[in-house]
Ligand code: IMP
């Protein structure tokens with residue numbers, strides 16, 4: 198274990214079990230939505246679009262989509278809100294173009310963590326402008342005490358207290374995304390900023 202790690206909050210087995218549950222639930226709900234539209238969910242690859250919000254959602258999304266036994270496609274967006282050595286959001290900003298082909302599709306926004314809500318608010322408002330058939334939000338972690346924007350999150354893996362966590366895609370200053378567990382860092386791992 199890296200010396201900067203204080204303790205494990207959610208270990209890899211719990212993450213894996215929950216991500217599989219979420220994937221199965223999403224696949225069930227999306228298949229139902231596609232059927233309600235009058236299509237066969239196994240035959241229509243262009244009805245469901247998963248949109249991971251990079252970079253944090255990379256690891257979660259990679260596991261989640263493999264737990265969804267259905268036809269779907271992927272579009273990536275990059276948003277940043279915690280520049281450099283910061284643990285306080287500086288407001289979300291788009292760092293890539295939004296895919297332009299979301300009209301009339303079922304869109305699922307995937308993020309690692311729902312904190313103040315500014316990231317999901319920014320992306321979901323932009324997606325809504327394209328008139329998709331539906332927009333769902335799916336996050337692995339939720340810090341409900343920190344919310345500043347009114348965001349309805351349909352799929353939430355774990356609610357956690359207001360503590361900065363890393364691992365399983367989440368970073369501090371660009372590091373620790375590769376850790377397989379969700380962990381808290383020791384206070385001396387944080388630099389001023
Ligand atoms: P929001 O825009 O304030 O909801 O923040 C969401 C983004 O902030 C997430 O996509 C994460 O990248 C980042 N974030 C929020 N809390 C944490 C944390 O505890 N550790 C690492 N990144 C975090």
Ligand code: MG
Nearest residue numbers: 253279367368
């Ligand atoms: Mg981040």
